[in-house]
Amino acid sequence: VVCGTAEPVRRRIEGLARSLGLRAEVVGFERDMPRRMAEAHVVVGKAGGLTVTEALTAGRPLIIAGAVPGNETINEVFVCTQGAGASVRPGDVGTAVLAMWAQGRLPAMGLRARASVPRGAADAIVREVLATSCDAAA
Incomplete structure (x- = not known):
């Protein structure tokens, strides 16, 4: 999941994935789209x-x-x-x-x-x- 510069969104999605037991890579701004x-x-x-x-x-x-x-x-x-x-x-x-x-x-x-x-x-x-x-x- 690419969240851009929205750090609060990145943290929220990371926490949600963790709480659901999902394996997910959650990143902020991505230079290599x-x-x-x-x-x-x-x-x-x-x-x-x-x-x-x-x-x-x-x-x-x-x-x-x-x-x-x-x-x-x-x-x-x-x-x-x-x-x-x-x-x-x-x-x-x-x-x-x-x-x-x-x-x-x-x-x-x-x-x-x-x-x-x-x-x-x-x-x-x-x-x-x-x-x-x-x-x-x-």
Whole structure:
């Protein structure tokens, strides 16, 4: 579990895992998210642009809990319509992930996640931005 800079959240999740007898690695800020994503079976989080991009690029299913109206709900719809994840109420995350795991749905969702990101997308965006910038400067 990656908690970012929220130290109280990290301590709370660590305590919860310990009290439930679960074996869990709970960390704060993570500098190497690609490695963490590669180690994960599933990503649970919000539908922010970076989280969605990282999860899909890593080929990990994304379980979205509590998308904020606006860009996050647009991202949420994209992930769900691609079959690359699911949207659940925050209180239902554990039950939903366990059900998807038990039904064997996560591997296929991961494959669809990776397939939803065009190869070379970042390079294409950079080329488009540079071309637009050069046109505007001319």
